[in-house]
Amino acid sequence: MTSEVLVAALFERLGLTDLQPEEPGRWRVVFDGDLAVDLQVLGPKKIRLEAALGPLPDDDYRAEMLLRTTLQRNLAFMGGGVAKNVLILDPDRGILSIHRTEIAEDSDEESFAAAVEDFVNAAEGWLEFLAVEAAPSPPGFAMRM
Numbered sequence: 001m002t003s004e005v006l007v008a009a010l011f012e013r014l015g016l017t018d019l020q021p022e023e024p025g026r027w028r029v030v031f032d033g034d035l036a037v038d039l040q041v042l043g044p045k046k047i048r049l050e051a052a053l054g055p056l057p058d059d060d061y062r063a064e065m066l067l068r069t070t071l072q073r074n075l076a077f078m079g080g081g082v083a084k085n086v087l088i089l090d091p092d093r094g095i096l097s098i099h100r101t102e103i104a105e106d107s108d109e110e111s112f113a114a115a116v117e118d119f120v121n122a123a124e125g126w127l128e129f130l131a132v133e134a135a136p137s138p139p140g141f142a143m144r145m
Contacts, residue, residue: 001104001112003041009109010039010116031120035127039116045104049116051123053096053130056089069133070096084115085122096130098123 007027011019014029021027025041038050056063067089074087086099100119102112 001108002044003047003104004044006047006102006104006107006109006112007039007041010113013109013113032124035120035123037116037120037123042101047102047104047112049100049102049119051098051119053087053098053123053126055093055095066130066133070130073129085119087126096126098126 011017011027016029019027019029022038027039029037029039031037035051038048040048040050042048057066070087084100088097088099089095090097098119100115102115104112107115
């Protein structure tokens with residue numbers, strides 16, 4: 001199948017047949033009311049999924065600690081399916097995001113829909129993790145050395 005056929009089939013399944021692209025070949029779909037996922041057709045054979053997870057804390061120490069725990073969690077999940085999803089730190093925007101590229105010729109409508117669902121679930125899991133990790137510590141909770 002081609003990228004365009006898979007994306008059209010997904011939109012039909014989701015009832016989004018009238019969804020207009022943000023730009024040619026790129027659509028933003030909001031899942032579960034608040035998770036924005038960008039789908040981008042990268043030619044006839046590839047589709048990239050991307051979801052912004054959020055900004056790094058302004059404090060350098062807290063940002064470093066967040067990145068450290070995030071990388072440790074990512075490493076712990078390697079081999080459990082997370083290897084299909086890639087965490088990215090965009091230094092220009094200062095945000096973490098998650099990406100996944102699907103090969104259209106290796107997919108059918110069902111497997112692509114399942115891959116998107118897996119991606120959405122992974123992104124939601126990361127958002128839950130980051131909400132806890134990025135939360136401010138109570139006063140006097142930790143000493144900075």
